[in-house]
Amino acid sequence: MACIESRVLGKRVLEPDAVVLTLESTGCAAPAPFQFCMLSVPDDGDFPFMPRPFSVYDAGERSMDFLIKVVGRGSARLADLELGDEVQLSGPLGRGVGELPAGARPIGAAGGVGSAPFLLYYRRLVGAAPRAGAPRPLFLLGARTREFLYDLELFQDLPVEVRVATEDGSCGKKGLVTDLLRAALEEGPAEVLACGPDPMLAAVARLSAARSARCLISLETHMACGYGVCNGCAVKVKDERYREGFRYDRCCTEGPVFDAADLVLDGAPAGA
Template identity: 30%
Template structure:
């Protein structure tokens, strides 16, 4: 059980919530959040936006009953945190040029990723590409943790990136966006591996219920336990 220390509205139904909770969360992982007793039945999987040993932050968007209840939490309220779950993003300490590409609420895990990659290798270049359909959020915060920030509003953020300019690419967002980015990497024969964070619907968060199963080159995998991060070729290269 954690204690909410802030839950700030950012606009366009985006919220940034910070919870006081001892943790060992890593970039790309997620928690199952719950701030109600019986309804909705399921907890909500939310990516880790930022974390230290004493607190963890979540960037989320109100899209249903569960997130509607989350946005009503105030400072001092208690919330159940189950996690951190998932494999998270891989270490890229040996890479010199890294691109992080996010769309919509999929931008959430990229903040901690940028901070972690710069900490792993202070000499690496980390560029962030963010796509929004409407109002932008947290662009100053993202700009502060990368070497270059590219923001696309109302268009296709995948148009802004040259995959051949990087040694590794990490992405999270709508499936169609990540598919387009994968196809672009293949078309231009980019050498950089593409890591995708899948956002399948989840129920348990621990691999027991199979709700989040996805088809991959290695058979059906559980996004919550085997992922949420996979190589792009593993999930998109089989079609």
């Protein structure tokens, strides 16, 4: 992992509440899909800025893009950055996803900004080396309304089939991304990879298990250090060697992608 003083090379505003920042990443290893970086801005005495984790959205030779949705003060400070501003960047971190499933149709399922890690995933794994005879990957994207389907056109330009759901019906099918998944799982053998809010991930895991489809989920657990030293990102992983039936893994180092069958989800928030 590299820890560098980076700067903003590019910025795209995605109304109403997100930006894509292009950050210099000279000295960092090439990121694997679903890896993330910890980002922070220099302390200005306003409030102590703990680094925040963001998935690598896209990557160039010396830069990485991040899709940042504003939810609180940290993401707002990052979204306010302008060209040339300094950013501390550590990464890439976590275990990425290195290959497409063989045989079964790969289904990606994302809720809202959970789409972020899928752009690099599809660019690297599908765009670069389409496998002869392999089923066409399917990407399911859900959001509250059309405006929260960030960069939908970029995903539609990928060599994947994209199906969309919005809760108000302003784009695609009216409903939830899990409605799309339920229907897609009936079409044949599939392997699911999902990222989004915890209740969505719990529902995706349940639907996949009911259809005996392998399901990987990428958790967005709160993190402090991002590289395995603070134990602030613990998630429960089933383990019969322990009396309680589970152990704790660190989302930042053993994850963020886990096999849903290994996690204690209980229908509750996946990181709980």
